[in-house]
Amino acid sequence: MSYRINEDECIACGACEPVCPVECISEVEGGKRRIDEAVCIDCGACAGVCPVDCIAPVE
Template sequence: MVFKVIEDECIACGACVPSCPVDAISEKDDGKAVIDASKCNSCGDCVDICPVDCIKEEKGCC
């Protein structure tokens, strides 16, 4: 399981970026977060820290 930022809900606060122990989260030019799925270890730390609950489990196809 990996996590995804719901871009329309992200308020660009940056709280999730330092919470990621594997540096899978970065900020785009507009300040909104993006998660690199290839680096995400599914720890969920970002989910716990997000003040607007915009980080969700990315659903697989199967």
């Protein structure tokens, strides 16, 4: 399993990127972030710091 950012709800704050231990979060158009699901280790650190709760586990 991995996590995914809902880019429609992302406010481009960047809080998630520095807490990722495997650096699988990158900036995309408009400053929003995207998670490389192939690299994500499912730790949930990013979801814990997201101020708008737009990061959730992929089911």
